[in-house]
Structure formats: structure tokens, C-alpha cells
Amino acid sequence: MSGDNLPSRTLRFIDVAGEIPPEAREQLLALVRRLPDGHPFELLVQVVATVPGRRFRDQAVASRREHSVNPDRSVMLVVSRDDRHVELATAPCWASRFSEAESHALLASHFVPAMKAGDLPRALGATIQAIAAKLDEPVGRSARSPAVAVGIGVGLAVLLGVCGVLFAFVRNHTCRDCRGWGDYSERELIAATSTSEGRGEVHFHCGKCGADYTEIRSIPVRSSSSDNSGSSSDSGSDSSSDGGGGADW
Numbered sequence: 678m679s680g681d682n683l684p685s686r687t688l689r690f691i692d693v694a695g696e697i698p699p700e701a702r703e704q705l706l707a708l709v710r711r712l713p714d715g716h717p718f719e720l721l722v723q724v725v726a727t728v729p730g731r732r733f734r735d736q737a738v739a740s741r742r743e744h745s746v747n748p749d750r751s752v753m754l755v756v757s758r759d760d761r762h763v764e765l766a767t768a769p770c771w772a773s774r775f776s777e778a779e780s781h782a783l784l785a786s787h788f789v790p791a792m793k794a795g796d797l798p799r800a801l802g803a804t805i806q807a808i809a810a811k812l813d814e815p816v817g818r819s820a821r822s823p824a825v826a827v828g829i830g831v832g833l834a835v836l837l838g839v840c841g842v843l844f845a846f847v848r849n850h851t852c853r854d855c856r857g858w859g860d861y862s863e864r865e866l867i868a869a870t871s872t873s874e875g876r877g878e879v880h881f882h883c884g885k886c887g888a889d890y891t892e893i894r895s896i897p898v899r900s901s902s903s904d905n906s907g908s909s910s911d912s913g914s915d916s917s918s919d920g921g922g923g924a925d926w
């Protein structure tokens with residue numbers, strides 16, 4: 678489905694020598710192979726002695742970038758042994774599933790209990806299964822997807838825009854003298870720019886009382902935001918776009 682040649686689900690260990698015995702590593706690799714088919718992912722587990730300044734988030738994000746074969750599909754788990762902290766960083770596409778609060782909750786319930794008992798392999802096994810399950814949750818159950826939220830927002834904006842246009846249409850065609858319905862037309866005399874107002878002429882003729890008037894109206898300065906709408910939503914991949922969070926044990 679992803680079009681690359683990676684196995685659908687991989688687990689790799691970084692700097693775990695002395696922290697996770699080889700046989701425990703084999704068991705964890707076997708656990709990943711036994712997971713039901715689902716979302717492809719690359720899971721990375723790194724064990725460090727300590728993170729300078731307890732900058733766990735920065736460290737996990739940087740490490741994920743550095744060690745991922747497939748950065749768009751990877752999840753990094755950094756276990757900081759002496760700090761008694763575990764930090765998760767995910768590809769930006771999973772940021773909505775792995776919010777800071779949800780990541781913390783996942784680690785607190787799956788990693789921390791076994792870790793309090795000093796059993797790192799068991800903590801990792803439970804956490805790996807929880808991460809895989811979370812990746813397979815239908816979108817919208819854990820958190821509303823950004824696409825759905827954007828869709829709702831656009832829908833509301835269109836609805837409000839339609840209401841606004843309708844309101845203006847009714848107002849323009851309503852006679853100010855007798856409230857009757859009349860003909861309304863407008864034409865642009867001088868176009869507005871982003872720095873100066875324009876001018877327009879409006880003409881109204883009431884079909885009920887016969888009122889007839891022509892007026893000059895100013896046309897508001899064109900806002901610069903409407904000139905370049907859409908260009909500000911550049912979703913880059915800086916560190917703040919990664920999903921993830923952490924927990925102490």
C-alpha cells in the first residue's frame with residue numbers, strides 16, 4: 678500500500694546493547710511479526726543513559742529523523758534510563774492520533790507499570806502492541822481527523838457566506854421608503870486596490886412606490902489576506918509537527 682519495499686512493520690533497536698538482552702530483542706521482533714496486518718510502520722527503540730537538560734522531546738524528534746529509514750511512517754521510542762523517562766515521537770501524519778495527552782496516557786498505562794517493576798522488555802512489548810492498535814484505530818474514533826475538521830470549517834464558512842450574500846441581496850432590493858421590492862443594479866467606476874478605496878454607482882428603482890435613486894458608494898480596500906489565501910498553510914516538517922509525548926516512571 679505504501680509503495681516502498683520495506684516490510685509492512687519493522688522494529689529496530691538503537692544503542693540497546695547492555696540494556697536489552699539479545700533473547701529479549703528476539704522476542705520483541707517476533708511479537709512485531711505476529712501483529713495482525715494493518716498500518717505499516719517502522720518502530721525504533723533507543724535506550725540512552727540520560728538526556729542532557731531533560732530535553733526529551735527535542736531528543737526524540739531529532740533521533741527519529743536521524744535513524745528512520747522511512748520518516749513518514751516511523752515511531753521513535755526513547756527510553757532515558759537514569760532520567761526514568763520514556764518519550765515517544767511519531768511521523769507528522771500521526772500527530773492527531775498521538776497528541777501529547779494521548780501519548781502520555783498510552784505510555785503511562787502500557788510502559789510505566791512494567792518499568793516500575795524493572796522489566797524493560799515487558800514494558801516495550803506492551804507499548805509496541807498499544808502503538809500498533811492505536812495506528813489501526815479508525816480515524817475519528819480517537820480524534821477527529823484534521824481533514825474532517827477542515828471540511829466542517831469550510832462547510833460553515835460557505836454557509837455563512839451564502840447567508841451573507843442572501844442578506845445583502847434582500848437588503849439591496851428592499852425600498853428604504855416603503856419596504857417594497859425593487860430593481861437594484863451596481864457598476865464599478867473605479868476599482869479598489871490593496872491600498873486605495875474604489876468607487877461604484879448603485880441604482881435602485883422601487884416597483885411599489887416608484888422611488889428612484891442613484892448613489893455613489895465607496896468600495897473597501899481589498900484586504901491583502903484575500904489576495905494570497907491558502908499560501909499560509911504550508912505544512913512543513915519541523916520538530917513541532919511530530920506527534921508524541923512522554924511519561925516518567
Ligand SMILES: [Zn+2]
Nearest residue numbers: 852855883886
Ligand atoms: Zn418603495
